[in-house]
Amino acid sequence: MSSERDAVYYPQPPPPPLLPLLMNNIPQLSNPCAVIPLTGNCTLVSLVAYQCIQTPEEELLAVRNRLWDMEGTQESPAILCYRHIKPVLQDGPKCGLVALSMASSCTSQPLSVEHLFQEAHRRGFTNHGEMFSVDDMATLARDMFHQSCRQVEILSGGLGQDRSYVLNQLMQGSILLIPYDADANHAPCCRQGHKAHWAVVSGVVSSALPEQMPHLVARQGKSRHLALWPYDELQRSNENLMELDPGRAVDGRTYVLPPGGVAAGLQGRAILLHELGLDQPVPQTL
Structure with missing residues (x-):
C-alpha cells in the first residue's frame, strides 16, 4: 500500500517531453495512399505543435499520442495500420x-x-x-x-x-x-x-x-x-x-x-x- 512517505521518496516519473523528438521508427510515405503497417514503438510528436504538423506521419503519431496521454500507460498504443486520406472540408449538408x-x-x-x-x-x-x-x-x-x-x-x-x-x-x-x-x-x-x-x-x-x-x-x-x-x-x-x-x-x-x-x-x-x-x-x- 502506498503512503505519503512513498510519494516523497519515490515520486512519479515526469510526463514525456512536449518538444518534438526524432521520428526514427516510422516509414516515410513514398506513396501517400499506401497502407502503413506499424508498431507501437514510434517516437513522440509534440502535441503543442499539432496545428503545425505537415506530414501524414506526424499527424498520425499526434493522434496516437493523445490517446497515450489519456490512457496514462507506460506502453504506447500500437498503430496497427493506416492509409493516409486527404482532408476535405464540408460546405452545406454534403x-x-x-x-x-x-x-x-x-x-x-x-x-x-x-x-x-x-x-x-x-x-x-x-x-x-x-x-x-x-x-x-x-x-x-x-x-x-x-x-x-x-x-x-x-x-x-x-x-x-x-x-x-x-x-x-x-x-x-x-x-x-x-x-x-x-x-x-x-x-x-x-x-x-x-x-x-x-x-x-x-x-x-x-x-x-x-x-x-x-x-x-x-x-x-x-x-x-x-x-x-x-x-x-x-x-x-x-x-x-x-x-x-x-x-x-x-x-x-x-x-x-x-x-x-x-x-x-x-x-x-x-x-x-x-x-x-x-x-x-x-x-x-x-
Whole structure:
C-alpha cells in the first residue's frame, strides 16, 4: 500500500517531453495512399505543435499520442495500420459526399464533392447534398470507383456484424464509410440520428489497456484533423440512427429519404471499399 512517505521518496516519473523528438521508427510515405503497417514503438510528436504538423506521419503519431496521454500507460498504443486520406472540408449538408470524395484521394483520379453532388442529384439520391441511404451511397461508390475498387460491400450489420472481419479488412487496406451521430466536437454520440453525419475510416490503433477495444482512425468533413474513436462508441452511434432531425423536418427543404426513413437507410449499416486504389491486394497482417 502506498503512503505519503512513498510519494516523497519515490515520486512519479515526469510526463514525456512536449518538444518534438526524432521520428526514427516510422516509414516515410513514398506513396501517400499506401497502407502503413506499424508498431507501437514510434517516437513522440509534440502535441503543442499539432496545428503545425505537415506530414501524414506526424499527424498520425499526434493522434496516437493523445490517446497515450489519456490512457496514462507506460506502453504506447500500437498503430496497427493506416492509409493516409486527404482532408476535405464540408460546405452545406454534403457530409456523405465529402466522405466519398476523401476516400477517392486514394485513387489516381480523386473526385470533387461538386462532381459527386451533381451525379447523386442526377440519379435522385439527394436534393441538397444529404445522403440518408447506405444503398444509394454504395451504388454511387460502385459507379464512381468501378475501375479503382475491387468491391463495394454493404455491412448490413454495421460494425457489430463481425468485428474481427471489419478489423481484418481495414488491416488489408479497405476503407470504411460509416454514418453516425456527431456530437458538438464531431465525435460519435447517440441522439437518435438527429445529428446524422458521415465519416471515412482508414486505420486501426490498438489500446495499451487490454480491456479496451481498438480505436479507429477517421476523418469527417467538419475538420482537417484526424480523429481517433473507440470502436464500440462508433458502433453504438451508428446503431442509434433512427429518425430525421425534427429541425430539418420543418426547415422548408425537401430531403431525399429512403422508404422507412433514416432508420431504414442508415441505422446499423456501413460500407467497406475493398482495395480502393490499390494495384495489388495487401497481405493480411491481423
